[in-house]
Amino acid sequence: MVANLTQRPVALLGAGTQGRRLAYMWSSKGRPVHLIDAQEKQLQDGVEYIKGLRMSAKKPDASWGEVKTFSADQLSTALQSSWLVVECVPEKLELKRSMIAQLDKLAPSSTIIASNSSSYPISELIEGLQLSNDRRILSAHSYWPPETSALEIMGHQRTNPECISLLLEESREHGFSPFHVKKDSMGYIYNRIWAAIKREALLTAAEGVATPAEIDSIFKDVLKTPKGPFEQMDVVGLDVVLNIEEHYAEKRPDIPSEPRDYLKKLIDNGQLGVKNGRGFYEY
Template structure:
């Protein structure tokens, strides 16, 4: 079966947070309208401002950008009527309609299965439903669910667009191969750099490698071999990266990092507990990273 996308159709995104507004910029960068749905009006307004800043700083300032149309969850169905692609970026509302649904909720399997079940019930049978989970595969999320059409599910994990446009596309055992092809084509057409993960892989490609790096960094700090700052400094000095592993974990959120690490431990069984115990001490003190003002580093109270 050959799948095509009708030109100039809208994309609907659920969740107007940090990732949602970045995806809105990407999916609107070729002239498509984006309907942005969120339960918080402040998030929607902040997203409009952020997207305009992305457009002003873009190297392709003359590009024909689509409109950004904001919605509360109450007008979700209206937002989806003209959408060929629906992306759930967070659990700020319930998704519904047309050609792609992508979810990026906190790394907890209970939330993911709940959202996927609701999407399957609400979305048309030919709508692609994708998970943006950074560690759980579709196979894990779909396990035990009674779905209308499991062949339309896949994983589509993005990073930090537009600066980091890489996105990993991974199917599960029964994903329709045509949907993988369509996703690869459309992601590339909208400025992403897509990679096809050709076999089931916990953490996709990059995050699988990154998980080992951050785990060893946490283990070294927990053993007193070096402080987080020292580990970051040698990491950046040798690899010439802008951020070290502890700085990156602070950006992600230490609660999310712990959830992901616990998932790896549950799945593999041979993961040392010291990194999780070390993280838990920070969580117990309310230090979650950048979003709380303090993690491994102090970011102030704002």
């Protein structure tokens, strides 16, 4: 098992939205972090973003761990001393599978390998891959750290339980709120429940029972949440919501098609959400 973690870094493959936020979290208690990306600009922007979060946190400089950046061709070097590496590449199945296979070849035998995938269980990501040691591989799915500290940790049938225990303990020490997903679950815990909510909201609107604005209003009135399901889908991006729904439908034929058809009409009309100014609402 992994020992003497104090000076051993967490490596993060991908310096995008999730990678840079995770770099902030894993470095928040003075531990080193290695941030890896193929694009130099992503690395530079990531470091600047981390600096901004640190300034907002108003902690002494000495309490932060060093964040070192590495290009893609330095991946092997970045991994050599790491106790944990988390892939944070875009949510594309074959890309994630390729990255996990590469990490398995390059990371030291004591390094835990984790995926930050939001929709694919780790069992699906590694299915059919020729891996040297699949017992150290698991999922570590985060949401929007540091604002949302939830971290869902899910293994597969052969994951070493000690890897899960260690990650639960260490992530808690670094400000996460870890949850152990005890069985293979598409959508983990929260996203599985959220998928049902957004799907039923879409179906309710598609059937003409109420408008998206009316559904959001009653949802917020009853649950006292800052956003309703349609406002939240606009933030995520309607194309992303559709991709996730199609993935669920591939695995579960009982899911109704009307919510996906409803989304497709909006997307075909150029309505993608906040990112292009038009979704269920105008921005």
